[in-house]
Amino acid sequence: DDPCSATEEVLSATSVYGNINSDITEENAVYFVTTKLITENMSTVAIMYAYDEVCAISGERIGLYLVDGSMVPLAYGDGDSLSTMAYFAGYSTDSYGAATQFYSLITYYSNYYPAMGTDALYDTFMWKALIGPSPEEMGYSSSFNYLYDLASSNGTVKTMPGYGLAGYDIEGWYVKYNAKAGATSEDDGWVYLTHDEAVSNQSKNGGTINYLSSIILYNYVGAGYGFNTYSSTVTNEHGEPLKGITVQIRSFDSNYESTTVYSETKTDANGNFTVRVPTGDYMAIFKNGNVTLNASASLTGVEIESAKFLGKVLVGDNIDFSSYKYVLEDGDFKAYIDSALGVVSSENAVGKDGEPVYITPGQYSYSLIDATGAAVSSGTVTFYPGQNDALMLSPKTYTITATVTDYFGNNIDGGTVIATNSDTYIEYSMPIEDGKAVITVPSGSYTVALADGYVCASTTSLILNTNRTVSITAYEAIPVVINNPADVPLTAYG
Structure with a gap:
């Protein structure tokens, strides 16, 4: 109602309208605001x-x-x-x-x-x-x-x-x-x-x-005369409404000897859509992005078949990814899947509230996150209706190259280097050969120590977001045998 308020809104909301010159006319400002209201509502x-x-x-x-x-x-x-x-x-x-x-x-x-x-x-x-x-x-x-x-x-x-x-x-x-x-x-x-x-x-x-x-x-021509209205609701096979599904109304065009899209719209937050077409024969195609969906008639309207998949987290020697989560995102949608035993399944997908969610076919951003929430693998993935090919996830891993010598600088041959994740307490180990041990681990924080016949004066702490090297001085662990504990005097310190 007030052109001045429209001008103020356009000039102040740069994230919505862009950087508009301050001398914009009231007529153009009203046009911008009105267009925004119409297209959004x-x-x-x-x-x-x-x-x-x-x-x-x-x-x-x-x-x-x-x-x-x-x-x-x-x-x-x-x-x-x-x-x-x-x-x-x-x-x-x-x-x-x-x-x-x-x-x-x-x-x-x-x-x-x-x-x-x-x-x-x-x-x-x-x-x-x-x-x-x-x-x-x-x-x-x-x-x-x-x-x-x-x-x-x-x-x-x-x-x-x-x-x-x-x-x-x-x-x-x-x-x-x-x-x-x-x-x-x-x-x-x-x-x-x-x-x-x-x-x-x-x-x-x-x-x-x-x-x-x-x-x-x-x-x-607007709605015109001789047009018919068709409305329906799009849900998955579990009756949940699907938002943002593209609905294409196609008809055969003799000029092109193929079907062409007469009208196109998207479903709203409740899965509803309405199209207006002239009298004639049409077919409806449902898509999510570039993926064509399997649609069938249901009691409530149109039912879309969800995507199903089974995936494996590719693991290296002695690497355990069972504490990781596979996360799928598309706009407001987010699904979490535990990678129990290194396997992810759409049947285990849950939302932020822990309730089961179902995957609508389409393209998603994915990430494999560790116990700290850091992504060890990410990218995009496309799911199609029904059962999809098995996923193969390759998380990022890094190496800890440990050089192990005695007090005099001689290479140690024997014993074990152990890297312990500071968050999950999962241990990764590798035997020492000719003064060296190379351990492959996921990203994270680790402490590095020795075992199996050798000890070190102190543990080494590392943050793994790249390959790291560490030098360790090893001391031979000498076992102490106590034959008669009652005869050994003990002194407590601290």
Whole structure:
């Protein structure tokens, strides 16, 4: 209600809105705050209905959007629109002004800087409006290669503008066409045609289409008429709601002879989702990140099959990892699994409160932590529906190289070096051969001493976060035999 308060919020909340110039207009400040409130509190369908209500009250319907290929980066530093987004949203940029949130430099190549896109890029309105599917969905491992092929398409690769954008109609779509097969940007003969005309010419006469030259006019129709609402709840097989699951509503598109995503949304904290689609036949695909889930109908809605796994902690000689925990994290989700007997199982996963938790298929960050909470192994792991291949965890270990000599500097041959973990009291040992013993241990704090016929004047304390060496002076342990304890006078000190 108060434009001044909107300006104050935008300028003070730099972590949310980025570093905005202090001379921002009240109108733009209200736009920022309103956009934040809408995107955080309203679903796609709710926004559609709200748009229709505003149009009905105002008697106006403003919903035309013009997008073109310059908005998506092919080379590093391209894409003024992305740099602008990065500025307003406070994303980090490099010395070229490139938004590292959206793409990164692969390597310098022949006066060119190829760019590798990120998942954040593929989720932007611009990518969906101009390109559609992600490179991975189209069978590419690199966005650069995907965009390169789109810039000189022989008809085998195409864009799918509007892929996943519900409520938008394409009013006009123009692309560049060249009658020459394999034409490059350096060739003459490029002309702008409607997409249908270009595809028809290519089908009949060959030639090349540059899809990155697309100019597309969208009309946001909102909920519109003839649309149907579909709502449901996504849970696992234990009836627990699943948050953040991507729901794709797909339909067959004869233009591409494949299914395309008509609408896409995510489940809320209670596992609920709502989509709005025109009358027709559709299929629903459920995904967590890039992992497609096994879904089936249930009494409450949609049931997702959890991931199951069994893993082994790879251990070296005399190393015991049974006191370690395997930790999985994904956003707010966190699971802890004891590595009893060096084995971790999804059946033993518990949350922070100790209650059982179930693993939704997807990608997770993992760590293997010791008794002190320090990570001895970490990385990422992807789980798929049902039983997964056995995990093989290789924790970080370090060596203690002990040089053992007598008082005169002669190498000791015999006896044992023992390293005791100061937190778990687990002992690791190795016999002394020719004055040396090498012990492999997990990270942590240790005391090093001698046994089996030798002693040292004092123990040595070490903190193991790298390989360490230690020199020990050994003294031969002389056994004392007491035949008649009653006849031996004892004196207590202390």
